[in-house]
Amino acid sequence: MLVIALDALGAAQQQEAAGRLLAAGPQVRAYTPRLFSSSGDRATVLAALGDLADAVRLTDIPAAYPRAARFAGQATTQVRLGADTTVGGAGFTVIAGPCSVEDREQMLQAATAVREAGAHALRGGAYKPRTNPYSFQGLGPAGLELLAEAREATGLPVVSEIVDVRDVERMAAHVDVLQVGARNMQNYPLLRELGRTRLPVLLKRGLAATLDEMLTAAEYLLDGGNEQVVLCERGIRTFESSYRFTLDLAAVTVLRERTHLPVIVDPSHAAGLTDRVIPLALAAAAAGADGIIVESHPDPSRALCDAAQALPTSRLGELMARLEFAVAAAGRVLADAPGRPARDGLVLAGDAVR
Numbered sequence: 001m002l003v004i005a006l007d008a009l010g011a012a013q014q015q016e017a018a019g020r021l022l023a024a025g026p027q028v029r030a031y032t033p034r035l036f037s038s039s040g041d042r043a044t045v046l047a048a049l050g051d052l053a054d055a056v057r058l059t060d061i062p063a064a065y066p067r068a069a070r071f072a073g074q075a076t077t078q079v080r081l082g083a084d085t086t087v088g089g090a091g092f093t094v095i096a097g098p099c100s101v102e103d104r105e106q107m108l109q110a111a112t113a114v115r116e117a118g119a120h121a122l123r124g125g126a127y128k129p130r131t132n133p134y135s136f137q138g139l140g141p142a143g144l145e146l147l148a149e150a151r152e153a154t155g156l157p158v159v160s161e162i163v164d165v166r167d168v169e170r171m172a173a174h175v176d177v178l179q180v181g182a183r184n185m186q187n188y189p190l191l192r193e194l195g196r197t198r199l200p201v202l203l204k205r206g207l208a209a210t211l212d213e214m215l216t217a218a219e220y221l222l223d224g225g226n227e228q229v230v231l232c233e234r235g236i237r238t239f240e241s242s243y244r245f246t247l248d249l250a251a252v253t254v255l256r257e258r259t260h261l262p263v264i265v266d267p268s269h270a271a272g273l274t275d276r277v278i279p280l281a282l283a284a285a286a287a288g289a290d291g292i293i294v295e296s297h298p299d300p301s302r303a304l305c306d307a308a309q310a311l312p313t314s315r316l317g318e319l320m321a322r323l324e325f326a327v328a329a330a331g332r333v334l335a336d337a338p339g340r341p342a343r344d345g346l347v348l349a350g351d352a353v354r
């Protein structure tokens, strides 16, 4: 599919180019007055545009996601995490916290540790999509209250999973980013509804979804006008059963080519066991991810969900210290964070990689 953007043209030329494209044949489709696609070949499209061809941006993509597609030279979109942090800029972003919100003490302890370690945002599920209906399903609205309290106490933005389209308003009042979990990546009514909001969305890759399926899922969000979308590689099902999921880090490099949306990695759900989490997080950073989302619990032995893969909050400092090196390997730095101790003045953020 060829995607055609007219945004470098003036208004009159845009209209002219749009007219020429649409006259070129039924395989041309308009998404906005400035964004078109064609299943025809490049030469036909260029011929239809005539003398306007030079001022038009074209990109070839394998499937139908014109709004998510990256044009040559296009910068990665920056997505807000609360008021002060973004994902997709020069800095690498770390989101950490428990799999699920369990009680006030657990959540506040986790939040304080995440801030003190210098991470950028807090995670915690109030609604848990569990495989087994008898497993802990999350605290629901009470969990959202605790997340809001943790946000208030630390100033950290909060990421939490939405599982039901009816919860959008309530969640929007309590958290900063809505996570769409792997099991809901293809829940199109939910994606449509979130596309109508302007709330940042963290879209996780489905357990057996191809990258193009993930990008077309993101397109549902973008098509509603919501451009605040972060993609998350969290491991996929393969024949290998030695760990929970196969972390597909090649996906980071492919998504980087195909889309302008920022890409983060969840090492925890792929790892399945605590001691594998930091190595996978470092690999994700070195592979060029824009950030990570890591499960971390003050006392993993008491965690009600995903206990085996929880990184004790006491190890978050080690994670952050080692990430400094891994992000430098990818030519990046850790993003500034409210809780990060000031550097000693010799090495400033950015200098490490220049």
Ligand code: PEP
Pocket (backbone or CB within 6 Å): 099, 125, 129, 180, 181, 182, 183, 204, 234, 266, 269
């Ligand atoms: C989670 O983040 O706790 C979670 C359920 O993740 P996923 O949707 O990737 O399984």
Ligand code: MN
Pocket (backbone or CB within 6 Å): 099, 269, 295, 305, 306
């Ligand atoms: Mn989990």
